[in-house]
Amino acid sequence: MPRIKLNGTLYDVPAQTSVAAALMNACFTARQSIEGEARGPLCGMGICFECRVTVDGIAYERGCQLQVRDGMEVTTDAA
Amino acid sequence: MNPDVLIVGGGIVGAACARAFLRQGMRVTIVERALIGGGATASGMGHVVVMDDSESQFALTHRSRDLWDELVPEMPVEVEFERRGTLWVAADEEELAAVSGKKAYYLERGVETELLDAKALYQAEPGLRAGMAGGFLVPGDSVIYAPCAANWLSEGATRVFGDVAEMGDGWVKLRNGDRLSAQVLICATGAWATELFPALPVKPRKGHLAITDRYPGAVHHQLIELGYLKSAHSHSTESVAFNVQPRKTGQLLIGSSRQYGVEDKAVEQHMVSKMLTRAVEYLPSIQKMSVIRLWTGFRAATPDKLPIVGLCPGLKQTYLATGHEGLGITTSLGSAELLLNLVSGQAGILHPADYGAERFAECRA
Amino acid sequence: MRHDTVIIGAGPGGLAAARAAKRIGKRVLLIDDNWGPGGQIWRGYSGLDIDGIDKRYSTQVSDLDLDCEQLILACGARELFLPFPGWTLPHVVGAGGLQALVKAGLKIQGKRVVVAGSGPLLLAVAANLSKAGAEVVLVAEQASWGSLVGFGVSLWRWPEKIIQAAGLATSRFRASVWPVSAEPGRVVMSDGQTLQCDYLACGFGLVPNLELAMLAGCKIESGFVSVDAMQETSVRGIYAVGELTGIGGVEKAEAEGEAAGSRTALRGNHGAFVELLRQCFALREELKSLAKPDTIVCRCEDVTLGKIAACSSKREAKLQTRCGMGACQGRICGSALEFLRGWPPDTVRQPVHPVSVQDLLKQKETANP
Numbered sequence: 001m002p003r004i005k006l007n008g009t010l011y012d013v014p015a016q017t018s019v020a021a022a023l024m025n026a027c028f029t030a031r032q033s034i035e036g037e038a039r040g041p042l043c044g045m046g047i048c049f050e051c052r053v054t055v056d057g058i059a060y061e062r063g064c065q066l067q068v069r070d071g072m073e074v075t076t077d078a079a
Numbered sequence: 080m081n082p083d084v085l086i087v088g089g090g091i092v093g094a095a096c097a098r099a100f101l102r103q104g105m106r107v108t109i110v111e112r113a114l115i116g117g118g119a120t121a122s123g124m125g126h127v128v129v130m131d132d133s134e135s136q137f138a139l140t141h142r143s144r145d146l147w148d149e150l151v152p153e154m155p156v157e158v159e160f161e162r163r164g165t166l167w168v169a170a171d172e173e174e175l176a177a178v179s180g181k182k183a184y185y186l187e188r189g190v191e192t193e194l195l196d197a198k199a200l201y202q203a204e205p206g207l208r209a210g211m212a213g214g215f216l217v218p219g220d221s222v223i224y225a226p227c228a229a230n231w232l233s234e235g236a237t238r239v240f241g242d243v244a245e246m247g248d249g250w251v252k253l254r255n256g257d258r259l260s261a262q263v264l265i266c267a268t269g270a271w272a273t274e275l276f277p278a279l280p281v282k283p284r285k286g287h288l289a290i291t292d293r294y295p296g297a298v299h300h301q302l303i304e305l306g307y308l309k310s311a312h313s314h315s316t317e318s319v320a321f322n323v324q325p326r327k328t329g330q331l332l333i334g335s336s337r338q339y340g341v342e343d344k345a346v347e348q349h350m351v352s353k354m355l356t357r358a359v360e361y362l363p364s365i366q367k368m369s370v371i372r373l374w375t376g377f378r379a380a381t382p383d384k385l386p387i388v389g390l391c392p393g394l395k396q397t398y399l400a401t402g403h404e405g406l407g408i409t410t411s412l413g414s415a416e417l418l419l420n421l422v423s424g425q426a427g428i429l430h431p432a433d434y435g436a437e438r439f440a441e442c443r444a
Numbered sequence: 445m446r447h448d449t450v451i452i453g454a455g456p457g458g459l460a461a462a463r464a465a466k467r468i469g470k471r472v473l474l475i476d477d478n479w480g481p482g483g484q485i486w487r488g489y490s491g492l493d494i495d496g497i498d499k500r501y502s503t504q505v506s507d508l509d510l511d512c513e514q515l516i517l518a519c520g521a522r523e524l525f526l527p528f529p530g531w532t533l534p535h536v537v538g539a540g541g542l543q544a545l546v547k548a549g550l551k552i553q554g555k556r557v558v559v560a561g562s563g564p565l566l567l568a569v570a571a572n573l574s575k576a577g578a579e580v581v582l583v584a585e586q587a588s589w590g591s592l593v594g595f596g597v598s599l600w601r602w603p604e605k606i607i608q609a610a611g612l613a614t615s616r617f618r619a620s621v622w623p624v625s626a627e628p629g630r631v632v633m634s635d636g637q638t639l640q641c642d643y644l645a646c647g648f649g650l651v652p653n654l655e656l657a658m659l660a661g662c663k664i665e666s667g668f669v670s671v672d673a674m675q676e677t678s679v680r681g682i683y684a685v686g687e688l689t690g691i692g693g694v695e696k697a698e699a700e701g702e703a704a705g706s707r708t709a710l711r712g713n714h715g716a717f718v719e720l721l722r723q724c725f726a727l728r729e730e731l732k733s734l735a736k737p738d739t740i741v742c743r744c745e746d747v748t749l750g751k752i753a754a755c756s757s758k759r760e761a762k763l764q765t766r767c768g769m770g771a772c773q774g775r776i777c778g779s780a781l782e783f784l785r786g787w788p789p790d791t792v793r794q795p796v797h798p799v800s801v802q803d804l805l806k807q808k809e810t811a812n813p
């Protein structure tokens with residue numbers, strides 16, 4: 001089972017899980033809107049960009065379009 | 080009732096003219112066929128910059144920058160004014176040597192600048208690729224968001240949405256047949272000026288830009304390679320230069336390209352490729368940044384890189400304000416002041432003859 | 445390598461096209477932005493893959509510069525989201541959106557879900573969520589029973605799953621009800637009741653992903669790509685299948701994919717079903733007044749409805765308020781504003797999705813060897 005880091009904490013997440021689902025399962029929201037609201041995934045299919053997070057140092061990746069990989073580090077805006 | 084001033088074209092130039100005349104208590108009408116601020120004004124970078132290609136260009140950009148500064152206290156937030164300063168980047172010693180003479184030139188004309196050695200350059204912009212020689216900083220330059228500026232500057236003017244088909248001395252005819260007239264008529268139709276005045280030596284010069292998602296703090300100044308001066312002013316058909324602007328939103332605007340002879344506004348892959356490659360050469364960190372959108376726009380270019388501002392040759396009530404090439408956001412305010420002075424018969428800082436259409440033989444005919 | 449047929453989208457339409465094109469001996473490339481085939485409905489199913497063709501998954505096409513004799517667009521649809529107070533809260537998710545997230549590993553066991561909005565998708569989602577262990581509190585369809593009856597007689601055209609779902613969910617199914625506002629952990633419905641829920645799964649129907657077709661210059665009519673009997677668009681060599689040509693479900697998508705891939709005329713009449721769906725689930729006027737002046741319309745840039753009140757087109761709103769200028773490129777607010785204000789779509793330019801500078805350069809290199 002891939003082990004990933006979400007906002008600094010390690011989680012074991014079943015393979016095939018999307019980053020967005022992993023975040024929601026761990027009770028994290030995704031991006032912070034420009035006015036500071038916490039936002040979570042909306043469309044689940046790569047359209048709305050509400051699930052943007054930083055993955056392995058790359059900002060603005062869509063969590064719903066990425067599957068977890070062992071060793072992946074994900075941070076959300078609020079963290 | 081006829082307005083005192085009728086302006087054709089609601090870009091930044093028309094909007095600046097509107098404000099100048101409204102301030103005098105005159106009634107102003109703008110005729111626009113699309114959107115206020117939706118032409119070149121919507122596709123430019125919004126860099127308010129002093130440029131020194133010629134004495135007249137320096138005078139116009141400098142005066143205009145002062146006029147923008149005067150407006151700051153009244154500006155709504157949407158105009159996104161920020162005094163970022165321009166940092167001209169010298170890639171090698173040769174470029175640095177070439178620019179070092181400029182400090183005195185700018186100072187004599189009242190513009191503060193700083194020469195940066197390599198160390199100071201990287202302090203100012205840590206993201207630049209290693210190995211640059213230094214830079215030339217013009218701290219007083221700024222950045223605005225031009226479409227909102229145009230909307231704001233033209234507040235108080237009556238807006239008529241219509242397409243001007245014909246223009247004469249103090250009157251216009253719209254495509255729907257309506258006729259409008261005024262004491263003073265100004266043609267501020269940017270790159271489309273030749274539709275109404277075919278003799279004008281104005282040619283569309285295409286440019287591409289890219290905008291990224293938000294990366295606050297990635298870049299601090301408007302960054303331009305010194306080579307820009309060469310490419311911006313060359314008459315070759317195609318060129319690109321490194322030109323990156325940090326927006327108030329945290330986004331980066333990446334430019335720029337120049338092309339003559341292309342009328343299609345489609346984004347061209349080979350130009351985007353050239354432009355971004357150049358940008359990455361100066362600022363490697365942008366490689367990983369997300370580009371949200373690409374677009375193009377047309378600058379109204381003249382043979383001597385100066386705008387055409389003044390009375391339309393042969394007419395008494397109709398004025399021209401076009402040909403602002405890649406500097407129209409900056410020079411809109413100076414151009415408007417120049418026109419106001421011409422109309423009211425006052426002397427100003429700028430010399431009208433430098434900018435008048437009569438400087439071109441084809442316009443004297 | 446040059447392909448004869450390039451297909452964008454590996455949903456039912458794209459898969460059928462790929463199979464057909466392969467069958468008639470074409471060299472096929474199938475591209476999809478998901479990590480496997482299936483599109484929206486068969487997301488995560490196994491056994492869909494086709495041997496003997498080239499496939500590129502996890503690949504989003506943001507520009508059309510492909511060298512092939514036939515390009516088949518099978519880009520499907522997205523959900524229509526309408527703004528109402530609270531719709532930006534994290535527990536408000538798309539209906540199809542929540543289903544997709546569950547398929548991608550979201551734990552839904554024991555969670556209370558209100559499914560709301562419009563369209564046959566709501567029942568399918570409710571059924572799938574229940575099967576996954578969710579407690580579906582309510583399925584709220586904005587359309588009235590009156591208009592649904594017309595649809596009921598034709599349910600046989602829709603996948604069997606949905607018929608089952610209809611049976612399963614009817615006890616919790618309400619017509620003529622829609623969400624009017626959401627607060628953390630709950631939702632207020634138009635009939636006055638307030639429901640506690642972990643998720644409000646809400647979508648108001650489907651809108652086609654027209655961007656690539658528009659970029660290619662294909663003729664669009666009444667919101668869909670227009671095609672001839674062989675599924676060819678107004679641009680020679682470019683074909684469109686599935687939801688792009690009309691929201692009509694899997695059967696239509698597969699039939700159109702087969703026609704385009706095999707280059708034969710479409711079999712069967714799917715137009716009537718598309719029209720029936722459209723009529724049954726037409727959105728009611730009341731939905732236009734759900735958003736208040738301080739309700740955010742553009743989620744990317746946090747632009748409220750009040751801010752764009754004075755604007756008269758998408759482009760004006762974009763230039764003056766940043767509405768639609770964000771990363772989703774106006775896909776969410778733009779579709780909503782087409783309904784709320786009747787604003788036609790804005791022009792489309794590449795890249796049709798945000799792309800990194802690096803990928804933009806790579807893409808250009810391959811395009812211009």
Ligand SMILES: Cc1cc2nc3c(=O)[nH]c(=O)nc-3n(C[C@H](O)[C@H](O)[C@H](O)COP(=O)(O)OP(=O)(O)OC[C@H]3O[C@@H](n4cnc5c(N)ncnc54)[C@H](O)[C@@H]3O)c2cc1C
Binds near residue numbers: 113
């Ligand atoms: C890529 C790019 C980058 C740039 N960057 C900068 C920069 O950083 N700084 C800077 O100072 N400048 C910059 N510029 C230049 C600047 O954008 C232009 O010089 C300026 O916007 C010109 O303004 P305008 O009002 O003359 O023209 P426009 O904004 O084009 O306005 C003309 C208006 O006239 C209307 N019109 C035309 N014909 C008719 C008609 N017959 N009837 C009615 N209406 C008509 C049009 O619809 C349009 O709205 C840039 C330009 C480009 C293309």
Ligand SMILES: Cc1cc2nc3c(=O)[nH]c(=O)nc-3n(C[C@H](O)[C@H](O)[C@H](O)COP(=O)(O)OP(=O)(O)OC[C@H]3O[C@@H](n4cnc5c(N)ncnc54)[C@H](O)[C@@H]3O)c2cc1C
Binds near residue numbers: 045477541693
């Ligand atoms: C969110 C959602 C959930 C749905 N759930 C159900 C359901 O449970 N039951 C049911 O009966 N019907 C459901 N539907 C309807 C069903 O998806 C359609 O009837 C049918 O799948 C249409 O097939 P298609 O091939 O046209 O499109 P799709 O199945 O949508 O396939 C299109 C594919 O193209 C990809 N794509 C689009 N643009 C690009 C691009 N630029 N680059 C690369 N790839 C791209 C998409 O990611 C997608 O995988 C759902 C629809 C949606 C939008």
Ligand code: FES
Binds near residue numbers: 049
């Ligand atoms: S949830 Fe919409 S893009 Fe990921």
